[in-house]
Amino acid sequence: MSNDRRMRSPREDEEMYDADSHTSKRSRNIAYDNNQLHPPYSEQPRNLSNPSIPAARVKVEPGTAPPPPPAAAATPAKEPQTGCTKRPDQGGRTGRQTTINTNFFPLSLRPAYKTIHHYHIDIAPEVPPRRNRELWQELQRHPIMMETGTLVAYDGRHSVFSPKQLPAVHDNNGAVTIKIQLAGQKQEIAFKIMHVKEIDMEALVIFLKTGQYTQDCTDTIQALNVALTHKPYSNMVTVGRSVFTPDGAQDLRGGVEMWHGIYHTVRLGQQQLFVNVDKSAGAFVKGGSAIELMKSIAPRWNPSQSLDRRDKDAIETVLKGLFFRVTHRGKQFKRKYKMTQLSRSGADDTFFDHTTNDGGTRKVSVEQYYQHTYSARLHYPRAPCFGVPGRNNTVAYFPAELCYFESGQPYKKKLNDEQVAAMLRAASMKPEPRIQKIKQSIQTLDFRNNPFLAAFGMSISDRMADVPARILQPPRIEFARGVKVVPRQGTWELNASQQYLKPVTLHSWGLVVFENEGRLSRGKVESFVRRLVQVLSTAGMNVVMMEPPIGYAQPQASIDKEIESARRRIVKVSGGKPIQLLIAVLPGKGLMYPDIKAFCETSVSGIMTQCALASKIEKVNDSYCRLLGMKIVAKLGGTVNRLEENSLGFIERGRTLVVGADVTHAAPGETDRPSIASVVALVDDCGFRHIGRIQRQPSQGVGAVEVIEGLPALMMDLIASYKQIMKHHPQRILFYRDGVSESQFPEILRTEVKAIKIACHQIDPKYKPAVTFVVVKKRHNTRFFPMDRRDSDRSGNCESGTVVDSMITHPTEFDFYLQSHAGLQGTSRCAQYCVLYDENKFTSDDLQQLTFNLCHVYSRCSKATSIVPAVQYAHLLAYRARCYRDIGVNTDRPEAMPISNDLKNTMFFV
Structure with a gap:
């Protein structure tokens, strides 16, 4: 299980991409990492504040500290929040022993203070998240904040962490409001800062040694992550947990380009803290002249001519929602506008009601207005205008040739197939070049000269960790x-x-x-x-x-x-x-x-x-x-091959149901399209034949918990089909669940494990098969690099069967990394298996070898898969459901998809 499952920053769950299908789990084509995406909804663009502008007036208002926000309540917990299964032993022993490199860098923690102070901050009036850091920089320059005598880390939203107390807050009963009026602006900005709690950093040290968990462990990791990322997040373009620079940007066509980025976060290992650093890549809209950008989106368009409907739709799709500036007001005019629509006609044929000096109104074209008001003679009067919300529900238009787009705006829409292919080619990198890129990233992040790390007592090695690993024997x-x-x-x-x-x-x-x-x-x-x-x-x-x-x-x-x-x-x-x-x-x-x-x-x-x-x-x-x-x-219901006898001992002993499950979501903008849940079950003893069920369920938006709402009915159906085929009920259930982020583990454990139990109880109150529930994760940034060429495959990646279950895994819970497939292009991504619930009493060796062996029985190729086939088939089935015509039907409840009865117990989805 990922090392910091319980001790995470609020943004840590934002990596989401299915490496095998090359399809985003939520279809957010923002930041690839070879085959990975980071979604845009935590966008934090580069800080655009001007440090030369001083605060004109400052007001400090004392206040009484209200109760801390519920999310920040400091209630100790006796057990980990996930409730996941404890590791049953000291780790696996089978396989050939070896040592590999991984992109985890050891972190030493020697804080000057035993506690960290957590504060909650509200900014009024509320501004878009992209402006939070800009305003924070304005606040930081004031003496009230500087008198702290230490650096303060800000997460860009509502949390502030400091190794020392902020005197202005504690001198005013735990809450203070600071009002700043920015130079050149009439509106005041009010910062309300409230003390939430003191975090005992020693709790994390104790947990690393003994496994004794408290809420302070979670809070400490969150504080360390905010301190780690404060400096790069303030100076670079940020998407998810990656920071990006335009250096070496590569054109993806259609007005979009790929930027290289750096992913980094604090991770928890066995008796050790690490910083996970990896390369990433993101899709961004090209900056520069609006006319040139529009031509790159619609290459056939001549700016001297009107746009046809096809080109207009293409341009509007890319640019809608982006921010642009104007050139006709001079360089001192810094206001940005959000483009919401593209005019149907050119500036010479787009008219609006203009108020004259005598109080009357008359119809004028956009071209006439700009020529008369700003002496701006348009070179391309037939080019369209950018529309932004105006006063009284009107639309204000700006001629495209007077607009330009700043670089660094993430492209939040779905990439087309050609762009995806181009991005994968550009982002793909063999292991050795990837190592060099990660080392360059370490130099860019410059941990040794980061004063925020020093303030929180963090020291980060610039050398990758050497991790013990084993290479499992493949089955015949x-x-x-x-x-x-x-x-x-x-x-x-x-x-x-x-x-x-x-x-x-x-x-x-x-x-x-x-x-x-x-x-x-x-x-x-x-x-x-x-x-x-x-x-x-x-x-x-x-x-x-x-x-x-x-x-x-x-x-x-x-x-x-x-x-x-x-x-x-x-x-x-x-x-x-x-x-x-x-x-x-x-x-x-x-x-x-x-x-x-x-x-x-x-x-x-x-x-x-x-x-x-x-x-x-x-x-x-x-x-x-x-x-x-x-x-x-x-x-057609046959069997191509199977594994040699005793390779699937747990399954071969009979009466075992292996299940793979996944939930996929609609693409951006398809808010009326539901999510799709798919569940696939193995229905023979040789690991080959699978059947599946799919259902639509309400799409709850980005970040929603991916609970399969109709799981009891799906499981009852699969168990009944298993009995029909195998002539007996399964007495053991091994459930592999994909598509779940670590913050969702508690909910999944509480709901879906219970759903399986409910299904069995509804079949027969006395029917109680032993259940093991395992989450499969591919959307992480852990990478393995062989240190010995004898442990690598032809692609330079670690050999198929490489397993790691120590040092960088969770200190106490049952998890492991398994690279079961051979490398094809770029650096292979291992799968992470996290055991949330286990009644079958697996040992590390048994579950690791069984999982690896299962990956060798796949009906679509003669290669080991990167994840167990039941989950791979669940991906295929979920995306197959996207083909069905009535997929867009709205629904407020789970509803089975209309698969023909003649096919539903076949492998039609392969």
Whole structure:
């Protein structure tokens, strides 16, 4: 479990990206870390205050300290807030011992004072969060704050931490209001500062040694994080827990560029504190002239001409919500405006009611107004205007050519596929270059010359921690006729000697080609069919229909009608037998795929489909057909392979249900679209066959607890299906849960574990299977680097099976890091497994080896997966649900998705 689960800053849960699917959990395309995103909702842009502007007037008003805010209540806790399972032993022992580097830097804590003072601050009138630090700098320059005699750390919101008391607060009964009027402004800014509590720093030292937990441990870690980040957050562009600079920015096209950044946070280890430092990357809107920015978004547009509707929509999508400045008022005019709309016509054809000197009104164009009022002659009068909210519910327009955008504004919208691909390429970095980048980040952060760290007694090493690790032995993969394969570096080859363990009979199938026959000839499709049939037959399948019917359909045609036509054609050729499989050949990625899946999988009589790209069909080979064959066998209910006997001992002993669960959310701006919960269960004893259930549930917005609200009903359904297939109820349940941040652990533990128990009780009050509940985390910044080349794979990453369960893991709770997959590109991301609840009494070795072994039984490739397949399938199923047509239906309660009864107990989602 992550080291500071209970001792976190309020913003620590803001990393969110699914590394395998390359899809944000909330579709927030802001800051990648290779395959990672940091969401924008804690945006803290660079400090734009002008230190040369003095405070003109200052008022200090004493006050009586109110009760501390509820969130800051200092109530000691006897047990950790998460209530997670304690580590059952001293850690695992199996596997080859080794030592690796990790991006954790040891932190020594030698405070000059035994306590830290926590204060709550309110700023009135309320300002956007981006301005908080700017105003804080104004307050800090006043003698009342400077008389403290030490540096004070501010989190940019409502918390202030100081190693010493703030005299102005304590001299006024624990609360003081300081009013400052900024030079050149009429409005006063009032800062109300209240003392919350004294934090005993010794509590953290005691916890590291003994595991004795108090609330002061949480508060100390929060204070240290605020002190750690105060200086870089004040001087650099901040998104989530990363700070960014424009140095080396890379163009992503469409007005967006990628900036390199640095992620850093205090983490709790075993008897040791660390600072986790990593490289990151973020998407930002380009700065500069508005006209140039608009041209980069719509390259075909000539600023001398009007915008067409398509270009207007594209520009408005990117720029809406961003802040811009104007040039016609001179350099001294610093006001910023928030763009809310783009005018339909140019400045020469956008009119408004202008009040004349005699009190009347007349219609004038924006072009005429700016020429008359500011002597600003427009070079591009047909270019559109930026609209901002005006007085009395009106819209004020600014000609685009008089506007410019400051750099450093995070791009909060969803990146398109090309931008995602470009960003992943730019952000991807092999282990050795990544180490060098992290070392450069340490130099940039300059811990040794950070006075805030010294004030709080922190000293941070500039050398990565050497961490003990083990490399687990991979299981052997078993095919039919006793053929066994030993994975090497997380992968194994497929060849003609490997027959399916449980083949199926294929007697009714066909193809529909959504491509022009002139581009993909019938001869090439028939050649693909022959090659596929040969591969399937060699692997043990009984392909009765050797020459399936092939039909061509136009991409613009009605998909429903074309598929129904293909169904009738196949049924007729097969002699009236129901269709088993329809292979749809598509002209490109994403084209028609959602509509095909939606129609085939939600219609009353479902159709199993397998999509293939025309480019793959045209250049077909045995390797592609073998991979396609694995998916086809899985979809039709067969089994490709299994692990050698005794590799899944816990499962092989029978009566075990392995479950993977995930919740995904709608993309930005899709507030009317619900979240999707998916639950997938293993329903055999060899780790291969899975079935899944999905439901829609209300989208509660960014930061919502991801509780699966209808979990009892889903679990009852899965357990009933398991009994139908296996002929008995499971007596053990191993539940892997993805998509949960550490701050949500208590809620998930309280609700979802209880939901599983409720489901079992509703089946039979006497039915009480032993439950183990494990959270799987990929959205973290822990990275492993091999120190010995013998412990690395071909990509330079740590070898598949590398496990760490000491030093950088939680001091007392049951967690471990496992890098189960082989590296492909960049630096691999290990998975973190956190055991929240365990009635099956796993040892570290048993759970680690079982989890690693499970990663080798996946129906889509001959590689070990980065997370257990049940969770990987839950990802696939959740995102498949996005294809369904009625996904946008509003609902106030959990509601099952409309999967065809013919498909719901199959692996249609692979």
